[in-house]
Amino acid sequence: MPADDRLVGDPAQAGSGAEGTLIVGYGNALRGDDSLGWHAVERLADVPRLRGARVVWRHQLAPELADDLSKVSLAILIDVSAEVEAGALSVRRLEPPPAAGSAWSHHIEPASLAALARELYGAAPVVFVVSVGAASLEVGDRLSPAVEAALPAVVAAVVAIVAEHGSPGGSAG
Amino acid sequence: MSREIVIDPVTRIEGHSRITIQLDDRGEVVDAHFHVTQFRGFERITQGRPVHEMPAIMARICGICPVSHLVASAKAVDDILAVQPPPTGADLRRVINLGQIVQSNALSFFHLSAPDLLFGFDADPAKRNVIALARENPGLAKDGIALRKWGQQIIEWLGGKRIHPTGIVPGGVAEPLTAEVRDRILAGVPDAIAAVERAIAWYKTDMLRWEEEAATFGNFRTAFMGLVDRQGNPDHYDGWLRVIDADGKYLADRVDPCNFNDYIGEAVEPWSYLKSTYWKAMGYPDGIYRVGPLARVNIAERMGTPRADEELEKFRWRVGRVAGSSFHYHYARLIDTLHCIERIDQLLRGPDILSKHVRSRAEVNRLEGIGVSEAPRGTLMHHYKVDEDGIVQWANLIIATGHNNMAMNRAVLQVARHHVKGDRLDEPMLNRVEAVIRCYDPCLSCSTHALGQMALRIQLLGPDGAVLDDLAR
Numbered sequence: 001m002p003a004d005d006r007l008v009g010d011p012a013q014a015g016s017g018a019e020g021t022l023i024v025g026y027g028n029a030l031r032g033d034d035s036l037g038w039h040a041v042e043r044l045a046d047v048p049r050l051r052g053a054r055v056v057w058r059h060q061l062a063p064e065l066a067d068d069l070s071k072v073s074l075a076i077l078i079d080v081s082a083e084v085e086a087g088a089l090s091v092r093r094l095e096p097p098p099a100a101g102s103a104w105s106h107h108i109e110p111a112s113l114a115a116l117a118r119e120l121y122g123a124a125p126v127v128f129v130v131s132v133g134a135a136s137l138e139v140g141d142r143l144s145p146a147v148e149a150a151l152p153a154v155v156a157a158v159v160a161i162v163a164e165h166g167s168p169g170g171s172a173g
Numbered sequence: 174m175s176r177e178i179v180i181d182p183v184t185r186i187e188g189h190s191r192i193t194i195q196l197d198d199r200g201e202v203v204d205a206h207f208h209v210t211q212f213r214g215f216e217r218i219t220q221g222r223p224v225h226e227m228p229a230i231m232a233r234i235c236g237i238c239p240v241s242h243l244v245a246s247a248k249a250v251d252d253i254l255a256v257q258p259p260p261t262g263a264d265l266r267r268v269i270n271l272g273q274i275v276q277s278n279a280l281s282f283f284h285l286s287a288p289d290l291l292f293g294f295d296a297d298p299a300k301r302n303v304i305a306l307a308r309e310n311p312g313l314a315k316d317g318i319a320l321r322k323w324g325q326q327i328i329e330w331l332g333g334k335r336i337h338p339t340g341i342v343p344g345g346v347a348e349p350l351t352a353e354v355r356d357r358i359l360a361g362v363p364d365a366i367a368a369v370e371r372a373i374a375w376y377k378t379d380m381l382r383w384e385e386e387a388a389t390f391g392n393f394r395t396a397f398m399g400l401v402d403r404q405g406n407p408d409h410y411d412g413w414l415r416v417i418d419a420d421g422k423y424l425a426d427r428v429d430p431c432n433f434n435d436y437i438g439e440a441v442e443p444w445s446y447l448k449s450t451y452w453k454a455m456g457y458p459d460g461i462y463r464v465g466p467l468a469r470v471n472i473a474e475r476m477g478t479p480r481a482d483e484e485l486e487k488f489r490w491r492v493g494r495v496a497g498s499s500f501h502y503h504y505a506r507l508i509d510t511l512h513c514i515e516r517i518d519q520l521l522r523g524p525d526i527l528s529k530h531v532r533s534r535a536e537v538n539r540l541e542g543i544g545v546s547e548a549p550r551g552t553l554m555h556h557y558k559v560d561e562d563g564i565v566q567w568a569n570l571i572i573a574t575g576h577n578n579m580a581m582n583r584a585v586l587q588v589a590r591h592h593v594k595g596d597r598l599d600e601p602m603l604n605r606v607e608a609v610i611r612c613y614d615p616c617l618s619c620s621t622h623a624l625g626q627m628a629l630r631i632q633l634l635g636p637d638g639a640v641l642d643d644l645a646r
Binding site for chain 1: 284303308311314317318319321322
């Protein structure tokens, strides 16, 4: 599988509860803590309890991900946040997307992506956003100590979400 | 008493810019400028780097068209190494470059410009976005997404990653193509062609709505430039430079792109970080020319692929042999996309496409190299000088958007003169001034996707600096 997009574990071995789950880490891999998404998917791709989940890294969210979202029952988006204290973990479930179209920004926002999946494909999964407060977004491929320290908590949060909301073979159909 | 309108930033383009419109004391537009307000500096950043690193570094210039920089940079390094990629290596470079043009053209047409074309330039700005587009015309939105995905998958499968791929290297490509990947790409061709043909049919149905815009959106006489093959068809990877004037007469043909410095000059204006290039024989600023999809269809004898040729005939029947209006970039972009898909199909069906011989290797054999290819937005030029150890001493880049800089400025002025009246500002006026820039699909940020609608504020200032009108969204 290409590095940007892979299945966790052997897809022939089902039954982890993670099938039908899409995990998207996103951000610029060369801008310090903005590389959290990239670092997170690198770790998550080797977690046995996520076997069967599709794990992808994207530079940023773009409209074509709506198609991927529409095909799963659970989506977890991982990014850094400038609104959370540095190193602090935030987990939030996205509210159902608004009926009205939201403004299209520099990149598409998680809620707009879910709305697009619903508008275009008639299906939107349960979406969680897992984020960590950024300490530094300067040029570099390393995480700050605060965000690096939060990586295990990100993995644990994703595993917990999948355990609670994942469904074997599930899709939003 | 002169006054100035400032549109800052310009939205739904890649990068950061603003527009200023100068009014005289009667409220008539006397001048307008498209200012590029960001600075990247890759020509300096790369000094002191080993030349073999250049493709990977240069791909970082842009998150939309990294493959174009990768291709042009690899070709410049090929020139320094004095190597030719094996034919299969060159063809795989072509395929990945074409895949990128498909996905980039799709972003421009389906996601950035279609909201204007679907809802109209007078529509509520809250409607002019992809969500509303999806609701109003889901088929169009889905086709855009499907084309983007297919193009990006080609980049990922051949280049290793969707953004900033590494599969193109000096001397060719890193890995040969497998039959499995070839077949996966080929399987998507019929759907990709169908998606573009639906968009063309939709666009043509609506085309008459935009007669006023076609007449005023950068509709003027300029030269056009691009790369063509031996038959005069567009060549997005290699070939010769051809330049025609507004009547279709050749200003230059079969020019080795490595000699571009003999023909193209560069000028700098104090109000923008974007260089302006000009046709030397006509001087600055008269030597204005355009590049990109409109130029590619204008300079071509034919497109060289059956469906695109058929559509080119219809295009020329509608707008003439040499289309002068920048509004027709949209239509041309769709024909260009159709051609790219057909070329991908042709190349992947080549008998040697699975050859294992995809890379030539050499050390530094020349101290200077030039690489030229077609990017989604037009002709892209990389020019490097190195020392005996292959350390980069100097680099010069001419990006497609730079070729179009003078034309974009002139287009903004034309639209402003037609639509801006007195001391009144309104959203449709603002949107049209921005939309003419979108026709060119400029890539200013060259670093990340910029899909969108940023915060926008326009102020109309009086001669004493007082705010006469203020519009924000």
